[in-house]
Amino acid sequence: MWYLCVFYHRLLDYRKPEVEALAELFGGGGSPSSHHRLRWKLPEHHHPDSPFHFVDLPSEHIARSIANRSILVKGIYEVWGEGSSYEELEEAISCYPEERKSPYLVACTTFKVNIDSFGKAVSSGVQQERIQRLTFIPFKGRVDLRNPQHKFWLMETDDYGSNNGLPPMVQKTIFFGREVGTADRKLLPTYQLKSRKYLGPTAMDAEMAFLMANQGLADPGKLVYDPFVGTGSILVAAAHFGAMTMGADIDIRVVRDGRGPDCNVWSNFKQYGLPEPISLIRADNNLPPWRAGLQEVFDAIICDPPYGVRAGGRKSGGRKLLKGAVEPYTVPDDKRAGHIPSTAPYSLVECVHDLLEVAAKMLVMGGRLVFFYPVLREDEVAETDYPEHPCFRLVASCEQILSFRYSRVLLTMVKIAPYTEAIAETARKMHLDFKENHLKWLEEGNLHSAVFTPIDLLSDSSGDSKLWKELKPKYRGKYV
Amino acid sequence: MKLLTHNMLSSNIKGVTAGYPLLIEPQIITTTEVPINPNFLRHIFPKLDYSALVAAAKTLGFSDLPETAGVSDLEDEGFLKRFNHALLELKLEAGALVCPESGRRFMVSKGIPNMLLHEDEV
Numbered sequence: 001m002w003y004l005c006v007f008y009h010r011l012l013d014y015r016k017p018e019v020e021a022l023a024e025l026f027g028g029g030g031s032p033s034s035h036h037r038l039r040w041k042l043p044e045h046h047h048p049d050s051p052f053h054f055v056d057l058p059s060e061h062i063a064r065s066i067a068n069r070s071i072l073v074k075g076i077y078e079v080w081g082e083g084s085s086y087e088e089l090e091e092a093i094s095c096y097p098e099e100r101k102s103p104y105l106v107a108c109t110t111f112k113v114n115i116d117s118f119g120k121a122v123s124s125g126v127q128q129e130r131i132q133r134l135t136f137i138p139f140k141g142r143v144d145l146r147n148p149q150h151k152f153w154l155m156e157t158d159d160y161g162s163n164n165g166l167p168p169m170v171q172k173t174i175f176f177g178r179e180v181g182t183a184d185r186k187l188l189p190t191y192q193l194k195s196r197k198y199l200g201p202t203a204m205d206a207e208m209a210f211l212m213a214n215q216g217l218a219d220p221g222k223l224v225y226d227p228f229v230g231t232g233s234i235l236v237a238a239a240h241f242g243a244m245t246m247g248a249d250i251d252i253r254v255v256r257d258g259r260g261p262d263c264n265v266w267s268n269f270k271q272y273g274l275p276e277p278i279s280l281i282r283a284d285n286n287l288p289p290w291r292a293g294l295q296e297v298f299d300a301i302i303c304d305p306p307y308g309v310r311a312g313g314r315k316s317g318g319r320k321l322l323k324g325a326v327e328p329y330t331v332p333d334d335k336r337a338g339h340i341p342s343t344a345p346y347s348l349v350e351c352v353h354d355l356l357e358v359a360a361k362m363l364v365m366g367g368r369l370v371f372f373y374p375v376l377r378e379d380e381v382a383e384t385d386y387p388e389h390p391c392f393r394l395v396a397s398c399e400q401i402l403s404f405r406y407s408r409v410l411l412t413m414v415k416i417a418p419y420t421e422a423i424a425e426t427a428r429k430m431h432l433d434f435k436e437n438h439l440k441w442l443e444e445g446n447l448h449s450a451v452f453t454p455i456d457l458l459s460d461s462s463g464d465s466k467l468w469k470e471l472k473p474k475y476r477g478k479y480v
Numbered sequence: 481m482k483l484l485t486h487n488m489l490s491s492n493i494k495g496v497t498a499g500y501p502l503l504i505e506p507q508i509i510t511t512t513e514v515p516i517n518p519n520f521l522r523h524i525f526p527k528l529d530y531s532a533l534v535a536a537a538k539t540l541g542f543s544d545l546p547e548t549a550g551v552s553d554l555e556d557e558g559f560l561k562r563f564n565h566a567l568l569e570l571k572l573e574a575g576a577l578v579c580p581e582s583g584r585r586f587m588v589s590k591g592i593p594n595m596l597l598h599e600d601e602v
Binding site for chain 2: 220222223244246250252255256257266275276278279280281282283287288289290292294297316317339341342
């Protein structure tokens with residue numbers, strides 16, 4: 001059945017994938033291997049970036065579950081009528097089947113009518129006036145403004161062009177619908193980083209962490225792993241949705257010590273009354289400590305790998321060792337206990353290769369890998385440019401613009417094929433190649449300089465055509 | 481470090497083939513209370529090396545786990561309780577994990593095992 005889905009006007013690329021992921025979680029989206037996605041329809045005259053979309057969902061129960069768990073869905077509504085004028089709206093509502101309307105109009109219920117106008121604020125006087133136009137609807141229940149059983153919404157969409165850069169509406173549309181579910185945005189002030197006990201420079205923003213946890217289908221009974229756990233911000237979101245969590249990081253100071261006994265990863269979970277992670281390990285994702293034969297353990301791997309722009313990744317080995325400047329040395333026995341092994345820079349290419357390998361092996365069939373991947377905005381990035389692996393199918397890519405120069409894209413991949421010996425063999429060869437050609441890979445994957453080099457050094461023989469290619473519309477920024 | 485983690489870890493030093501299971505040298509052991517989640521326990525049971533779990537639990541002072549167990553035992557509440565205790569409630573706060581082949585010790589401090597390999601083990 002078609003429902004009207006109204007989104008908060010932010011993080012535009014993330015809106016529909018979130019609904020699709022939650023539809024799968026609650027049993028309404030079909031399995032990814034059958035390529036069955038939700039059907040969406042734009043209201044007439046609306047721009048794809050508009051907050052109003054129609055979506056076909058199997059039941060009201062599923063629609064409600066999706067809305068209540070989501071972060072970006074302002075509301076899902078059963079539309080009783082729409083029109084470009086109040087006369088058309090009245091006609092449409094009168095024609096809407098009685099059996100769909102009457103259960104919500106009976107005398108023993110309570111209700112409230114809300115007015116919404118996307119793009120502008122409406123004074124209470126105008127709101128009252130609009131509500132008055134609905135007196136033709138035979139409401140028999142009692143009005144309860146605090147805690148009504150049924151909430152109805154009268155939504156007008158015409159003026160959103162002015163402030164947010166969307167092309168102006170050709171024609172006004174008015175919707176009248178019954179609310180089925182809404183997002184609980186109160187989660188955000190509760191979990192906001194501002195009041196988080198233990199933070200690091202790359203701690204994931206609460207809203208984004210919840211979106212990632214939704215893309216990963218975090219749920220009670222599932223095991224979620226973050227191989228670059230840092231301060232645990234992503235695992236906190238997964239734990240909030242009831243998942244069991246595990247994390248690893250190569251930097252022991254971040255994961256074990258934190259900033260003191262009451263200011264570390266464990267205290268972040270205690271702060272919100274969440275069950276602490278099953279384990280936090282100091283480990284290198286390049287040489288993971290898992291036993292041979294351990295496979296298909298995690299339901300989701302959700303992470304933000306280091307891409308070398310603000311926080312460089314590290315792997316075991318020692319920089320000079322890999323460059324060939326020194327021979328492998330043995331640490332004398334008396335110094336072993338406190339020895340901190342040297343690490344080498346970890347290029348983005350190798351980091352992502354290792355992540356895909358670990359995920360391919362350790363995820364259950366149908367499990368999800370959700371991670372951020374950086375892209376330079378001046379390159380035309382098609383879906384085919386994202387990392388690939390024979391075990392995975394890409395189901396969503398959501399771009400978040402970070403600066404003029406680069407964005408990060410949240411990739412959601414589902415494991416559709418088992419990890420075979422042949423795949424393991426290819427991975428082993430690649431691992432050796434990275435080791436032997438350490439310097440070459442480091443140069444090729446140097447994102448930092450691509451992002452921070454002064455602009456005039458970038459334009460080459462092709463003139464300045466690269467930078468002035470059509471970038472996303474002006475109203476797109478970090479939060480939209 | 482809980483025993484679920486211990487069950488997954490091995491010593492992957494270059495040249496070592498029998499790096500699992502790691503022997504435990506406990507120094508500080510604690511217990512937390514973890515509510516039983518039967519779905520999770522049933523989901524994770526087939527992935528475990530059960531005998532390694534039994535042995536590890538004994539090192540931490542818990543000998544109530546049966547030597548062998550099958551999927552049918554997961555329906556028994558008594559077993560679930562003991563299984564949950566061994567897997568998720570026992571915690572090694574400080575100590576060491578020892579590679580059974582090379583003897584190399586991986587320290588555990590503040591509940592976190594340090595599995596990073598030294599330069600000559602890579």
